[in-house]
Amino acid sequence: MEICVVGGGIIGLATAWYLQRDGHSVSLVESRESVGLGASQANGGQLSYRYIAPLADPALFAGYPRWLLGRDAPVRLRLRLDPAQWRWLLAFLRACNHRDRAASIAALAPLSLYSRQLVGDLAADPAFDFDWRRNGKLIVYRERRAFAAACRGLAASATDHEPQQVLDVRACCALEPALARVAPALVGGIFTPDEEVGDCLALCRAFERGLRMAATPTRILLSERAQSIELSRGRFRSVRTDRRTITADACVIANGVLAGSLLRPLGIALPLYPLKGYSISPKVVREDGAPVVSVTDQGRRIVYARIGDRLRVAGMADIVGYDETARADRIATLAREAGRWFGDAVDLSDLQAWAGLRPATPGGTPIIGASGIDGLWLNVGHGALGFTLAAGSAGLLAAQLVDRGTPVPDRPFALTGPPAGSARAFASVFGRGRAVEEGAR
Ligand SMILES: Cc1cc2nc3c(=O)[nH]c(=O)nc-3n(C[C@H](O)[C@H](O)[C@H](O)COP(=O)(O)OP(=O)(O)OC[C@H]3O[C@@H](n4cnc5c(N)ncnc54)[C@H](O)[C@@H]3O)c2cc1C
Numbered sequence: 001m002e003i004c005v006v007g008g009g010i011i012g013l014a015t016a017w018y019l020q021r022d023g024h025s026v027s028l029v030e031s032r033e034s035v036g037l038g039a040s041q042a043n044g045g046q047l048s049y050r051y052i053a054p055l056a057d058p059a060l061f062a063g064y065p066r067w068l069l070g071r072d073a074p075v076r077l078r079l080r081l082d083p084a085q086w087r088w089l090l091a092f093l094r095a096c097n098h099r100d101r102a103a104s105i106a107a108l109a110p111l112s113l114y115s116r117q118l119v120g121d122l123a124a125d126p127a128f129d130f131d132w133r134r135n136g137k138l139i140v141y142r143e144r145r146a147f148a149a150a151c152r153g154l155a156a157s158a159t160d161h162e163p164q165q166v167l168d169v170r171a172c173c174a175l176e177p178a179l180a181r182v183a184p185a186l187v188g189g190i191f192t193p194d195e196e197v198g199d200c201l202a203l204c205r206a207f208e209r210g211l212r213m214a215a216t217p218t219r220i221l222l223s224e225r226a227q228s229i230e231l232s233r234g235r236f237r238s239v240r241t242d243r244r245t246i247t248a249d250a251c252v253i254a255n256g257v258l259a260g261s262l263l264r265p266l267g268i269a270l271p272l273y274p275l276k277g278y279s280i281s282p283k284v285v286r287e288d289g290a291p292v293v294s295v296t297d298q299g300r301r302i303v304y305a306r307i308g309d310r311l312r313v314a315g316m317a318d319i320v321g322y323d324e325t326a327r328a329d330r331i332a333t334l335a336r337e338a339g340r341w342f343g344d345a346v347d348l349s350d351l352q353a354w355a356g357l358r359p360a361t362p363g364g365t366p367i368i369g370a371s372g373i374d375g376l377w378l379n380v381g382h383g384a385l386g387f388t389l390a391a392g393s394a395g396l397l398a399a400q401l402v403d404r405g406t407p408v409p410d411r412p413f414a415l416t417g418p419p420a421g422s423a424r425a426f427a428s429v430f431g432r433g434r435a436v437e438e439g440a441r
Helices: 010-021 060-069 083-095 098-123 144-157 169-175 177-185 200-213 256-266 328-345 383-401 423-431
Strands: 002-006 025-029 075-077 137-141 165-167 188-192 219-221 226-232 235-241 245-247 250-253 273-280 294-297 302-307 310-319 354-360 367-370 376-380
Touching: 002 010, 002 235, 010 025, 010 200, 010 250, 010 376, 010 383, 083 098, 083 273, 098 383, 137 144, 137 169, 144 188, 165 169, 169 177, 169 188, 177 328, 200 219, 200 383, 226 256, 235 250, 250 256, 250 383, 256 354, 256 376, 273 328, 273 383, 294 328, 302 328, 310 328, 354 383, 367 383, 376 383
Parallel strands: 002 025, 002 250, 025 219, 075 310, 137 294, 250 376
Antiparallel strands: 137 188, 165 188, 226 235, 235 245, 273 310, 273 354, 294 302, 302 310, 367 376
């Protein structure tokens, strides 16, 4: 099959990779001058297969007022004159309940483990050098109540396959001596030895190289924007870009937060909104003071990960629209925290400040599968887990596209909705966090 993939972030590139491996002839369109420069560029680097809980959490109601008003709050909301933002927020608030949260985790768990298996295969291939390491993830707590709740959650979900360990502060520091500086402020931690870390941009580039070097190379069109999707007799026919028309048998939409605007003219409304996050990547200048294990400061929702000779410090979720500016106050918060935690082990005069827009659905599950239009497929909405889930989502989509058995249950990722125009359609927008708007399709 001839297939056109729109979007050259980690999701589009992984999709092109698994489609090409299945023998399809693939074209990939990316509007920026190079691949991986959207949300995939300088993310937290966590391949966090076990920590897949969505942001929508009933416990957030307790923390939100403090978070939303605080200067350094991990979540920041600025209400805008934008109905899409309000719709998303309402659906998000509706998803903040135990049932939806559990359903989201249950759906994501097999996808995440499938992704881990595929990432393992990539990491074993010398052509894929993306600073991958299985260094384990240590989540440290500063509040006793939050730590106790996390330990209870662990006990409830523990199986033989989940070798997670509850550590007191001494054990945290023994495991990761670089924590000595902040030890007095900590109450304990949970360590997951089999979590991984990697450089998402390097993986994007490795995919690009592999796609170009294949016997039947993927045609990668950079600095070229997909402007519209054209149909013929109700089925996908071509992608019109600002340079040409690409006719194909099928198309996969994987252009992150901008997928909604591309599909709206077709009557498809995606429940996506950007959750803006930030990172800095100062150079490690003193090995004995910088962490080797990935560390998450759970109170502030900041992750610290070693990527090459730098420390990636990432976090925050600003619900503020599509502006990609790396705001000075948010960057300053990350820099201050990095200094507090690891002092002069990192060089804070060279921050590599960055901001990116996570393409988020209200309930935290991506949309992977048919769009409702023949030949038009979706792989979008991976929110805070796009690096972790990219390989699995791409493998799943490649299986769906040729209608072979799917490697994991795919129903939870479907863009489903009741018939357009019904009262149930409206309820579906706000009730299940997954939308086919009134009048759509
Ligand atoms: C601060 C931060 C930290 C994060 N940390 C982690 C983490 O530790 N682990 C994890 O798993 N995930 C993490 N994420 C989430 C992860 O980075 C995203 O889920 C993932 O990058 C989304 O990938 P994507 O390919 O869907 O989007 P993008 O990477 O944004 O790619 C979409 C691409 O489509 C292109 N495009 C848009 N419109 C068009 C068009 N019309 N035509 C052609 N091209 C177009 C864009 O230029 C872009 O390159 C983090 C995100 C942020 C912001």
